[in-house]
Amino acid sequence: MDLSLTETQQLLKSGVEDFIARESPREAIVELARTETGYSADTWKKAAEIGWLGMAIPENYGGSGSSLTDLAVVYEALGYGPVPGPYFSSGVLSAHVLLALGDEPQRSEYLPRIASGEAIFALAITEPDWAWGVDGVQMHVHRGGNSYTITGTKLFVYDALTADYLITAVRTGDNPTDIGFLIVDTKAPGVSIRRIEGFFTSECEVTFDNVKVPGDVLLGGSAAALSGFENALRHSTPILCAYKVGGAQAVYDMSVEYSRERVQFGQLIGRFQHVQNHIVQLVNHLDSARWTTYEALWKIDDRKPDQDISVHLAKAVTSEGFIQATNYAHEVHAGVGVMREYGLSLFTQLSRSLYHSLGDPKYHRRKLADLVADYDPSLASDGSNGTGY
C-alpha cells in the first residue's frame, strides 16, 4: 500500500504548477473570464507543446499513453488555477471516445491533431429535454446517398464555441442501443454555436439545421460500440473529478489564508469557532472528493474489480463536494469572496457549471444504487466478503 504520488508524478506536478504560476496566474484567469472565448490560445499552444494534450493518446497516434493517475496529476493542477479552456473536452473526453469508437483511419486522422493541439474536439450529447448519458438522445440521423443529415439542438455543450469538431451523439433507431456518433465540422453549413449566458463557464447551444456530414463516418450504432463509449466515460470521469479536486483545494487554501489575515472584533477571524467550522467542513468535502477520486484512478490503472462503483462514487461526491467547498469558502470570506477580481467566484461558477458535466450526483447515485443494492458479496472476485468495494 502506498497512497503517495511516485517521484515522477511529483516532478510532473511541480512542473505543471510552475507552468501555471508563470503562464496563467489567477489575475490573468480573472481577465480571461471576461473574454468571448474564455481561454488563452497562447497557453493552449504551450501546453500542447509540453505534451499535456496527448497524454490520453497512445504513442502510435502521437501521444504519450500516460496512466490515468499521471493525467489526473495534470488536471488537478489545472483545476487549481482554474485554468480555463477545452483541455478536458478535447484532450481527455474526445480522445477517449475516438479511441473507443473510431476506426483506424479516423484515429490516425484525428488523434495526432488532438495531441498536437492543432484540432480541438468537444462532445455534444445533451439536448433541451436534458438527461445525462446517451439514454436521453432524441436527435435522429438520416442516411441519404453518401452523407448523413442531422437537424436539431444540442444544449449545455461544453467548449463548443472553441471546438473545430463536435462528436455528436445521434439516434439511429428506436432501440436503446441505437446510438451513433458523428464527427461534425463546426464550420460546416447549418451549424450555429452560441455561448449561453448565465452562471456557466463554457456551455453552448449548438443548432444543426440540415447539416450534412459526408462519407461513411458514423461511429458506433451497436451495443458493443455503446459499451466502448461507456468505457471512454469510465476513463474520463475521474479526470474531470481530479480537476474539481484541484479547484476545491484552491478554495480551501484561500480560506485558510484569509482566516489568518482578516481581523474583525480585534482578532483574526480564524479564532471564531463558526469560521473554524466552515473550514473544517470544507476540508472534509475536499478530502472526500480527493480520496474517492484517487481510489477510482487506481482501480482503473491497476485493473481492479468494481471500477464503476468507484467512478460513480467519485463523481457524485466530487460534484457535491466542490459546490459545498465553495459555499463554505464564501461564508469565510463574506463580501470579499464575491468580488470578481478576488478570484473565489471563478471556482464558485465552475462548481455549478461542472456539477452536471457527465452527469449530476443524482444520476451517479442512481447508477451506484443499481450496482451496490443488489451486490452479492459471495460473488466478489477476490473472495473478500464484499470488500470489493
Added chain:
Amino acid sequence: MDFEPAYTPDQEAFRKEVRSWLAEHVPVVEGNPDSDENYPKYREFGRQLGGRGWLRPTAPVEYGGGGLTVDNAIVIGEEIDVYDLGLPPYYDTGGTLGGASILVWGTDEQKLRMLPPIFKGEVVTWQLLTGPEAGSDLAGTQTEAVQDGDDYVINGQKIYVGGSHGADYLWTITRTDPKGKRHENLSWFLIPADSLGITINPMELMGDGGEGVGRSYKNTIFFDDVRVPASNLVGGVNNGWKVATTHLELEHGSGGRIGRNRWFDRARQRAMGLKKAGHPILEDSDVRDRLVDVFVSTEIARLFDLRNFWMNRSHIEMTYEGPQASYFRKMAHLATAQSIMELVGPYALTNDTRWDTSGRQLDAFMKSSIVDLHPGATADIQKVIMARRIGIGRQVKEKAGKTVE
C-alpha cells in the same frame, strides 16, 4: 498509488499459519460476547494470542509484544477481522492507548515492569480521562495527587470508565501542581486497580451492555486517599499532558485502520427480503437512495481510515487527519442510523428475537451512534483540534502528538 497492501510470499505463508491457528482458537460463543459466561472465553483467547506475540504484534519482544513487521501485523489484523474481532478481542483500549504511552514516555525500568503483562494479555487496563468537572476540558481535571514519601496520594472522581468485567490497572492524569501553569501541572499514573480507597460503581447509560452486541457498562470511579508508588508516575513530574498527547492522538483516529464497510453490508442485508405493502423495499427508489447515502458516507469514512493507516505506518507527518477521520465517522454513523431507520422502518429499533434478523446489531447501533459521539473527544472537540492543526487563525500550527517511540 496503491490502495491495497501488497502481500509477499512470506506474508501469504504467515497468513496460512494465522488462519489455521485462529480457526482452532477463536472461541465459539452464543449470544452476547460480553456476557459473564462468554467474556472469560475471550480473555483466555487473548492470553493465547499474547503467548504467541500476536496480541500486540508490532510491540517489541522484550516488552511482551510480537516484534513483528507491520506487514505481518496487517495479516493478523485482517484474519481476526474475519471473525468480527479486533486486537485485543475484548475491551482493553486502556491497554492499547496506555501501552503506547508507556512505550513512548516510560523509563526502561517502567517499560520492562509495566508492559509485558499488558502486551501478553495477562491484565486488563482501563483509561480514566473524564471527570465530573473535566469532560472536554481534560487538562482542567481536579483529581489531585500529592506526594507523601515514596508514594503519591490520589483523591478525586472519574466517570464513563471501563467496561463490565473489572480491570487490573487504571491510568489517569492528575493535578500535581495546583498553582502550576495549565498543561504543566499534571502527572500521569498507572494505578493497580485493587489499591485501597478505590470504589467502582456501575453507571446506567443509554446503550448499555446486554442490549446490544459487545456493549459494556461504564463506571464511576472514586479515589479516596489512594496510595500509588512514585515509581508508577510515567513521563516525569508535571509532564502528564505530554504523555496524554500520545494516547489522545491515537484515540483521535490517527492510527487509522484497514477495514470493511460493515454498516453498508448490515443495512443492505437487513433490507433484503423486507417487504412494505407487499413490495420488496429494495425496489423502491427512495429506499435505494437512502441505501446509497449509507454507502457514500461509510465509504468516505473507510477511505479516511485507510489514508490514516498508511500515513501512520509510513511515518508521514500528520496534522488534522486523525481528528478528521474521528469526526467524520461519528457524524457518518449518526446519519447512517437515521438512514437505516428510513430504510427498514421500525425494524431498525428492535432486538426482539422474533422480529430482529440483524443479530441485535441494528437496535444497538441506533443507540451507539449517539453514545459514540462523545468518547475520545466530542465531535465538537475533534473540530477544534482540526482547526488548530490546520492552523486556522494562528501563525503556528499545533503539532500532532507523538505516537511512536
